[in-house]
Amino acid sequence: MRLSKFWLAALALIIPLATSVAANEADEAALAYRQALFKSIVWNFSPMSEMVRGKREFDAAEAKKRALTVSYLSLLLAEAFPKGSGSNAGTTDALDAIWQQPEDFAARLKTFQFEANELRKVAEQGQQESFTAQFRKLGAACKGCHDSYKAD
Template structure:
């Protein structure tokens, strides 16, 4: 019985340590990192858009889609610590306080991840029409979060 209690205690301690290990840096750093990630995704979205609206270059689309997929799957949620709706990274954060505790957040984030993964998959086919269709779905997934949790710039 003591061994079972010891193993359970060690497991709980490991879980607690891993959860706290995800929080790295000062609040300002966390805001700056997530702002940088979103700017990188915006640049990548612009690259895809330029390809679907202009001359299609499969390699450029794959590169951009892979960047978006990597960020979407990077566990950036650790950069949204309570209180990070206030403060400054590179500029004032635009995160709305409603982000914290929102029952819709998980669904919105999951959809974005799925759409980003699908974008990378579709990009690899080189099918310009399919890329354009998936780009629209990915854009809608981005917009769902923006509409709900991002303040307009002043």
């Protein structure tokens, strides 16, 4: 009897501890996932940026492929900002404002996803001028979000 009371008390202590550890692991995983997505986005964004800035020749096939990838990655960001995956989950440049103004943040993300999808469509036409114009809009969507929600 005494023993079982002891174990009940021990379990009562351990169970919440275990679930809070699990939650932290999920938050840390979300943070790592988010940062990996942004690294993957910039990996594909940079070569397009170089084309737009004349640092390398416009390559329609490559532009099409990279625009498609960025558009796809932009959609994955939808689940990369769960509550709890901010500064308490590890080293991050994501500002608390993301979770304090979730509607505005969601609107920023939506704008980004929209512009990325537009770039994907434009890139399929293979014309440098329209690609450049839409690429600038996409870049503005990155900056628009970073200005409010990412530490420098």
